[in-house]
Amino acid sequence: MQTRIDRRFAALKAEGRAAFVTFVMAGDPNRETFEKIISGLPAAGADVIEIGMPFTDPMADGPAIQQAGLRALASGTTLRSTLESIRNFRRENDDTPIILMGYYNPIYSYGVDAFLKDAKDAGIDGLIVVDLPSEEDNELCLPAQAAGLNFIRLATPTTDDKRLPSVLKNSSGFLYYVSIAGTTGAAAPKPEDVAVALERIKAATDLPIAVGFGIRSGAQAAEIAKIADGAVVGSALVECIANATSDAEAVKAVHTLASEISAGVQSVSK
Numbered sequence: 001m002q003t004r005i006d007r008r009f010a011a012l013k014a015e016g017r018a019a020f021v022t023f024v025m026a027g028d029p030n031r032e033t034f035e036k037i038i039s040g041l042p043a044a045g046a047d048v049i050e051i052g053m054p055f056t057d058p059m060a061d062g063p064a065i066q067q068a069g070l071r072a073l074a075s076g077t078t079l080r081s082t083l084e085s086i087r088n089f090r091r092e093n094d095d096t097p098i099i100l101m102g103y104y105n106p107i108y109s110y111g112v113d114a115f116l117k118d119a120k121d122a123g124i125d126g127l128i129v130v131d132l133p134s135e136e137d138n139e140l141c142l143p144a145q146a147a148g149l150n151f152i153r154l155a156t157p158t159t160d161d162k163r164l165p166s167v168l169k170n171s172s173g174f175l176y177y178v179s180i181a182g183t184t185g186a187a188a189p190k191p192e193d194v195a196v197a198l199e200r201i202k203a204a205t206d207l208p209i210a211v212g213f214g215i216r217s218g219a220q221a222a223e224i225a226k227i228a229d230g231a232v233v234g235s236a237l238v239e240c241i242a243n244a245t246s247d248a249e250a251v252k253a254v255h256t257l258a259s260e261i262s263a264g265v266q267s268v269s270k
Contacts (some may be wrong), residue, residue: 004097004125005150005173008047009208009229018225020045020265021210022258023101023234024241025052025068026085027077033247034072035085037254042096044255045262048210050128050232051086053079053102059131064235067242079106079115083122090123099152099173101128104140112140116147126150126173134166141170154178155201157193164204174208174230177201179215191223198227218264225268233261 012019022041027034041049052065054072061069086098100119107115107129119127127144134141134153141151150173157180159167168175179194198209211224212232224231237254244250 001148003148003150003173004095005048005099005152008095008097009174012047013208013229016270017268018228018265018270019047019208019210019230020221020258020262021048021050021212021230021232022046022237023050023052023065023212023232024237024254025065025072026054026082027072027075028052028054028068028238029071029241029247029250030075031077031081031085033241033250034077035088036247036251037241038085038089039092040251040255041258042093044258045266046096046258048097048099048230050099050101050234051082052234053082053100053106055103055106057105058103062235064238064242068238071241079110080118083118083124086124087122094123097125098123099126099128099150100124101130103131104129107140112143116144116149120147120149124149126152128152128154128176130154134169137170145170145172150174152176157197161200164201168205168207171205171207174210175201175205176232177209177211177228178213179211179224180213191227194224195227215261218260218262218267220264221261222264222268225265226270231261231265233258236261 054069054077144151152173153167153171154176156178208229210230211228215233216236221231240253241250
């Protein structure tokens with residue numbers, strides 16, 4: 001069964017360009033503003049929307065996304081309210097793929113079966129759960145796929161040829177390549193290094209590969225779009241919210257930057 005993610009990447013491949021994948025934190029800086037932000041992201045050029053699940057111990061996230069999670073938790077965001085926000089989004093947009101990204105603890109606390117049912121009903125298309133390795137596939141990955149959700153894994157610069165088959169096993173939707181060894185937003189990726197890594201990974205899988213961690217501008221996104229199937233931008237968008245002096249300014253800033261980066265991605269024909 002094809003998901004919105006499968007259809008979107010297939011359509012973009014036929015169109016001859018990479019995907020622009022945006023990341024924002026659920027409930028940041030508050031639920032109303034967050035809903036306005038995600039509502040406007042498709043018009044600002046987002047092909048796929050990743051939504052962070054706020055968590056108190058986000059070990060893979062850099063300062064910007066950690067702070068976003070804290071703002072969201074302080075505003076009362078829960079996994080249940082996150083699903084309600086996505087359900088609201090789906091009332092006006094049934095096409096744009098939505099991925100929940102985060103850690104297993106909130107899902108485990110919610111209850112795996114209940115979460116998968118509610119996530120599917122809300123209009124979620126895929127999950128990225130960074131602290132569940134492939135050895136734990138029975139925990140969430142396989143049940144998620146049985147429920148019709150893609151389970152998207154991370155590969156990193158330290159994922160060697162011995163580990164790669166395990167990462168790819170049961171992965172679907174696309175593979176998320178973490179372009180730097182470090183936390184989100186820590187440094188900019190070097191396109192030449194990414195290109196070498198992607199060539200090796202593409203020899204092992206037909207899945208689309210999206211590259212994230214450290215992309216902050218349209219020019220950087222264009223460089224990644226030349227060599228990858230998607231460019232993921234998170235910290236730079238989240239910082240727009242942190243630096244805004246009002247909720248309205250936050251919405252405008254996120255959409256403005258997303259439009260600029262989308263233009264960079266779309267400037268590259270493949």
